[in-house]
Amino acid sequence: MGEHALIQRIRARLPPPPSFVIVGIGDDAAVIEPERNALEVVTTDSQVEGVHFDFTFVSPADVGHKALAVNLSDIAAMGATPRVALLSLILPPTLPVDHVDALIDGMAALAVRSKVAVVGGNIARSPGPVVVDLTVTGSVHRRRILTRTGARAGDDLYVTGALGGAALGLRTLRSNHADSSAAAQRYRRPEPRLRFGVLLGRNRAARACIDLSDGLADGIRQIGEASGTGAIIDEAALPIEPGATPEDAFRGGEDYELLFAVSPKLRRRLDAVKRLTKDLAVTRIGRLTAEPAFLSERGGKAEILPEGFVHFGP
Numbered sequence: 001m002g003e004h005a006l007i008q009r010i011r012a013r014l015p016p017p018p019s020f021v022i023v024g025i026g027d028d029a030a031v032i033e034p035e036r037n038a039l040e041v042v043t044t045d046s047q048v049e050g051v052h053f054d055f056t057f058v059s060p061a062d063v064g065h066k067a068l069a070v071n072l073s074d075i076a077a078m079g080a081t082p083r084v085a086l087l088s089l090i091l092p093p094t095l096p097v098d099h100v101d102a103l104i105d106g107m108a109a110l111a112v113r114s115k116v117a118v119v120g121g122n123i124a125r126s127p128g129p130v131v132v133d134l135t136v137t138g139s140v141h142r143r144r145i146l147t148r149t150g151a152r153a154g155d156d157l158y159v160t161g162a163l164g165g166a167a168l169g170l171r172t173l174r175s176n177h178a179d180s181s182a183a184a185q186r187y188r189r190p191e192p193r194l195r196f197g198v199l200l201g202r203n204r205a206a207r208a209c210i211d212l213s214d215g216l217a218d219g220i221r222q223i224g225e226a227s228g229t230g231a232i233i234d235e236a237a238l239p240i241e242p243g244a245t246p247e248d249a250f251r252g253g254e255d256y257e258l259l260f261a262v263s264p265k266l267r268r269r270l271d272a273v274k275r276l277t278k279d280l281a282v283t284r285i286g287r288l289t290a291e292p293a294f295l296s297e298r299g300g301k302a303e304i305l306p307e308g309f310v311h312f313g314p
């Protein structure tokens, strides 16, 4: 069973959400309104040794950084500002304490830079792998929330940064554990696009947004399916990390860039965001269509978009 099917199955067994839930299961994060006009965003994600990381080529500090970064990326995708984090560590008793120190230091450096406070958590014993699980909250104004559902046919699709770098980095790290290339760094230390996400929401420039944790193809399908559109991608326009392939971009995952939909009429709002974030590339890669197919065009020929990355085996 795939991850999306499993999520649907879990959702079906839970009672319907109460009215203070503005965005429930199925987006990058949940949005709740505990008090009128005071919106909070909540997300959770974990890094599991042997599944998400391998200590032969990532350091404990990298794991600490990435465990927080993947959560902040979901907060960014909602247009929210992160506030606090709860850290649940599940550790084997054999893990050296200096590894724990380094993991926390890696996390703390990103937390300080992102103005997130780690305010609590839990520690439990693991029979084997290290598990670093985080819950992060954020805040956002109601009219500035970015979800996956608001896009329309005719909207242009854009991505931040470069794609495929994490997949390339993972491949090179598996054969050269000490690789310090830009791609290896992308894999070890993804950079959540917090400022860009907040500005995109604040300027109301995007109709839908998602962070790319499971590959570009998955992100496009998620936005299209949530918004009731198809999409056509111009493969030649993809901003691919030097050395990576379109396949790495479409299926690789873990790039943690933002994918978002902009109405051509609101293009000037996006230009305003771009002026404030000059150091980050923003590339138009295609558009959403009324026809429900997800296509990629190369040399005048359209093909079905590859399926994204799959977490839970066949």
Ligand SMILES: [Mg+2]
Pocket (backbone or CB within 6 Å): 027, 028, 073, 074, 077, 210, 211, 212, 213
């Ligand atoms: Mg996400």
